[in-house]
Amino acid sequence: MKKLIIVLLILASVLAVAEVGVYKDKVVVGTFQALSGPYAVIGQEMSKGLNAYFNWINKNGGVYGRKIELIIADDQLDPSKTVVEVKRLVESDKVFAIVGGLGSYGCLAVMDYLEKNGVPFVYQGAGTSLLVSPPKKYIFGVQPDYTLEGQLIAKFLVENLGKKRVAVIYMANDVGKEGQAAVKSRLEKYNLKPVLEVAYNPAETDYSALAINVLNANPDSIVIYGFIVDTIRWIKTLRDYGITAPVVTTYANADPSFITLGGKQVEGVYLTGWVPLATPDRPEFLRDYERAVAIFQETYPKQLPSSYAVAGFIAAEVFVQGLLQAGPDLTREGLVQALETFKHWNGILTKDITWGPNLRRGKSSMYFMKIDKGIFTAVTDLITLEN
Numbered sequence: 192m193k194k195l196i197i198v199l200l201i202l203a204s205v206l207a208v209a210e211v212g213v214y215k216d217k218v219v220v221g222t223f224q225a226l227s228g229p230y231a232v233i234g235q236e237m238s239k240g241l242n243a244y245f246n247w248i249n250k251n252g253g254v255y256g257r258k259i260e261l262i263i264a265d266d267q268l269d270p271s272k273t274v275v276e277v278k279r280l281v282e283s284d285k286v287f288a289i290v291g292g293l294g295s296y297g298c299l300a301v302m303d304y305l306e307k308n309g310v311p312f313v314y315q316g317a318g319t320s321l322l323v324s325p326p327k328k329y330i331f332g333v334q335p336d337y338t339l340e341g342q343l344i345a346k347f348l349v350e351n352l353g354k355k356r357v358a359v360i361y362m363a364n365d366v367g368k369e370g371q372a373a374v375k376s377r378l379e380k381y382n383l384k385p386v387l388e389v390a391y392n393p394a395e396t397d398y399s400a401l402a403i404n405v406l407n408a409n410p411d412s413i414v415i416y417g418f419i420v421d422t423i424r425w426i427k428t429l430r431d432y433g434i435t436a437p438v439v440t441t442y443a444n445a446d447p448s449f450i451t452l453g454g455k456q457v458e459g460v461y462l463t464g465w466v467p468l469a470t471p472d473r474p475e476f477l478r479d480y481e482r483a484v485a486i487f488q489e490t491y492p493k494q495l496p497s498s499y500a501v502a503g504f505i506a507a508e509v510f511v512q513g514l515l516q517a518g519p520d521l522t523r524e525g526l527v528q529a530l531e532t533f534k535h536w537n538g539i540l541t542k543d544i545t546w547g548p549n550l551r552r553g554k555s556s557m558y559f560m561k562i563d564k565g566i567f568t569a570v571t572d573l574i575t576l577e578n
Contacts, residue, residue: 210522212287214257218514218521221262221280222506223292223301228267233499234293237316238263240503241291243490248511250489255519259511262286266297273297274304281310288313288526291506295319295366302330311526313513314506316499318443319365326551329523331530333509333544333553334502335442335465337366337416341373342576343557344439344463348412349381351559351571352437356386358410360401360425362417363390370416370441377576386410393421398428406432415440423453430456437461442557446498450565461570463557466501467542468569483539501540508538509553543573 212219222241225234241261249258262284264276273294280286281304288311292298295317305312306327313331315322320336348354359374361367371388378384387408389401402425405413413429413436415422422440429438439461450457467473469480483504487496496504514521516529533553536544544553556573 210287211285213521216256217258217260218254218287219260219262219285220288220290220510221264221277221284221286222290223264223266223273223276223280223297225268225293226263226265228269230268230294234265234268236497236499237291237293237503237506239491239494240487240496240500240505241507242503243487243496243500244504244507244511246490247486248507254511254514255521257521261290266294268294268297270294270296270300273300277301277304281305281308286310287521287523288510290314290510291316291503293317298322302327305329309523311523311530313510313530314502316502316506318369318441320369320552323551323553326549328527330551331509331546331553332551333505333541335463335554335557336552337369337441338373339552339555339576340441340463340557341370341414341416342377343574344370344414345374345377345381346574346576347461347559347571348414348439349378349383352412354412354437355383356409356411357383357414358387358389358405358408358412358436359385359414360389360391360405360416361414362393362421364393367416370414374414391417391421391425393417396424398425399432402428402432402434405429406434410434410436412436413438417441417444419444419446419449419452423449423456426453426460427456439463439559445560445567450562450567457562458565460562462560462562462567464560464567464569465542465554465557466498466505466540467558468560468567470569473569479539486539505538505541508541509544512536512538512541 224238245259266272266276291314293316298315298317314333318337320338323332361371442463445462467476469477513530517525533546556575559571560567
């Protein structure tokens with residue numbers, strides 16, 4: 192009887208220290224993506240980036256001998272589905288962490304649940320600052336938020352381009368409003384304010400009446416906080432009205448499809464960026480990109496990663512580095528502590544990530560690019576609000 196009690200006590204002790212989702216030979220993680228529905232092209236591509244990087248890690252022995260098992264939940268970019276799927280991942284699939292969830296509203300919908308349950312959430316495919324400000328223990332943002340970006344756009348327009356009459360055109364939703372507020376806030380530091388602020392419904396297809404207001408305001412530069420289709424529509428409308436002021440738009444549009452769909456209309460448009468451009472004049476970035484493509488093509492032969500696949504690749508890359516720094520005795524608390532040690536960390540595609548005990552905004556720097564002869568061309572190095 193004593194031996195049985197001892198065995199049970201030992202077993203209970205082992206089970207007590209075992210971490211959820213962590214096994215001798217694997218660590219189980221989850222993500223939520225739009226694999227079906229109207230936004231499937233985004234979720235499918237981001238999933239490719241995650242899969243490609245994790246497959247490469249697994250092929251090369253995993254992390255401390257553990258393979259990474261990824262469970263992808265299809266939430267169709269519907270926040271109500273996101274909540275259901277994430278609870279299933281946490282409570283039924285027993286995932287160790289959530290890596291690379293897609294969509295601002297879905298990420299916000301599950302943020303508090305994951306925080307309350309102590310589940311690390313590394314990388315959100317979202318630009319809302321509400322995920323990282325105020326900081327939450329288990330929520331680690333990577334890509335820049337719109338508050339940082341909007342302030343940097345204003346700084347770029349004033350300090351780099353010497354502009355003073357800035358018009359802001361923005362979607363009448365949380366994304367647009369956050370970007371607009373950030374631009375306006377930074378302009379105040381230069382004793383400036385927008386000459387015009389135009390909120391619009393991205394579902395509308397005719398911006399002619401609003402464009403007349405822009406024409407009358409006579410701006411020397413225009414910020415557009417919209418996504419690809421409506422941003423292109425806005426630029427075309429402005430050009431049709433003879434408005435030639437330079438346009439700056441968000442990194443959410445820094446995808447080859449923006450150039451393909453926009454054609455000559457988007458020539459000369461400025462965009463923000465946070466993943467360095469792989470160009471011949473920056474051979475170190477070109478080498479990194481070529482290495483990332485080789486990794487990606489081990490899983491998806493002859494395919495080039497889209498910007499959304501790059502996002503998934505970066506999410507996986509950052510998470511794996513956290514596992515490495517957490518050590519072989521992996522726990523959720525250990526991962527949090529490890530991620531908090533990142534100081535301007537660079538990976539293959541990931542550049543300049545910093546976290547700390549009270550810092551969850553991983554990126555504090557961005558650069559600006561311009562569409563020149565149908566290609567993205569960098570016009571600045573990485574800049575911050577301070578430099």
